[in-house]
Amino acid sequence: MATHVRYDVVVVGGGSAGCVLAARLSEDEGRTVCLVEAGPDYGPNADGRWPAELLDPDDIPDSHQWHADESPYQPLRAKVLGGCSAHNACFLVWAPAADYDAWGDGWTAADLAPFIRRAQETMAPQPVVYSRDDFSPWFGATVDAADELGLPFLGDVNEPASGVGVGTGPFNIAEGVRWNAAFAYLDPARRRANLTIMGDALADRVVLDGDRAVAVATNDGIVEGERIVLAGGAIGSPCVLMRSGIGPERELRALGIDMASPMD
The missing domain is CATH 3.50.50.60 (FAD/NAD(P)-binding domain)
Structure with missing residues (x-):
């Protein structure tokens, strides 16, 4: 220092x-x-x-x-x-592309994509992604209730084509530690x-x-x-x-x- x-x-x-x-x-x-x-x-x-x-x-x-x-x-x-x-x-989630696009020139989703990738690679080079088998009873019930209401389960909410739904995404956890x-x-x-x-x-x-x-x-x-x-x-x-x-x-x-x- x-x-x-x-x-x-x-x-x-x-x-x-x-x-x-x-x-x-x-x-x-x-x-x-x-x-x-x-x-x-x-x-x-x-x-x-x-x-x-x-x-x-x-x-x-x-x-x-x-x-x-x-x-x-x-x-x-x-x-x-x-x-x-x-x-x-530890939920590493990005905003929908439309949010970034509304920020103006130079800040669109396409402009920010390489920086978002770099941030994710730094914060979570090997992110933890939970499957439905890993869900707690509470979250599992929430996903089931959402499905009954017409909200589909999303395997990765950060996927550009995910759309509206309920799901999970990458977590910035490294070897069991909140990174x-x-x-x-x-x-x-x-x-x-x-x-x-x-x-x-x-x-x-x-x-x-x-x-x-x-x-x-x-x-x-x-x-x-x-x-x-x-x-x-x-x-x-x-x-x-x-x-x-x-x-x-x-x-x-x-x-x-x-x-x-x-x-x-």
């Missing part, structure tokens, strides 16, 4: 997207990258320091959820390196001298110099960067932006936050 006063790129959020970004950006030896994660970093999978519940693919753990004291069930957000990929159901984004992308990159991973570093806001982001304020101090990339997810990234004064003007002023860039 390297330490730098100022980085070329600071990635905020070590979840499913942040792990990929930090690994890919640090492939350039001339670019220093710092990955800032609010939750713990247990190190490489091979070190054996990861909690057992995060490795078990047969359960959805709640030990690393956000705001655990405020709700008995909030497993959709994980506060740990790897993010939601460290505690989700999260930290294992798949960061472990091969950890020895790079230009990559720093900061665990237990909660990002509060982006530090601005005029209209340019120049640093991130965390509970562990200021992390400066030529470029700041927010990868905190659908909830985390907007919160960081709003605390930085970037967002709906009426809401931010009501919270006593100085405006930096209204986005109404």
Whole structure:
């Protein structure tokens, strides 16, 4: 692990997207990258320091959820390196082609296909695929009920021709372990001298110099960067932006936050 006063790129959020970004950006030896994660970093999978519940693919753990004291069930957000990929159901499912096609030029299903294949090969080079004989009684009954309603069973929901139905798909499980984004992308990159991973570093806001982001304020101090990339997810990234004064003007002023860039 390297330490730098100022980085070329600071990635905020070590979840499913942040792990990929930090690994890919640090492939350039001339670019220093710092990955800032609010939750713990247990190190490489091979070190054996990861909690057992995060490795078990047969359960959805709640030990690393956000705001655990405020709700008995909030497993959709994980506060740990790897993010939601460290505690989700390991279901490696892509969106229907029509969804990607609606994103616009350069983002169609055809455009994204090679990158989706590469992501699947990285996350699950030998994905686990369950047959009907492997289904739990509950899921088996669900499939049978769906069939009675005219929803066919799909052997692989990721097949382009699958259509509407009920079924299964590949799971990112490797040798009985939930293979999260930290294992798949960061472990091969950890020895790079230009990559720093900061665990237990909660990002509060982006530090601005005029209209340019120049640093991130965390509970562990200021992390400066030529470029700041927010990868905190659908909830985390907007919160960081709003605390930085970037967002709906009426809401931010009501919270006593100085405006930096209204986005109404």
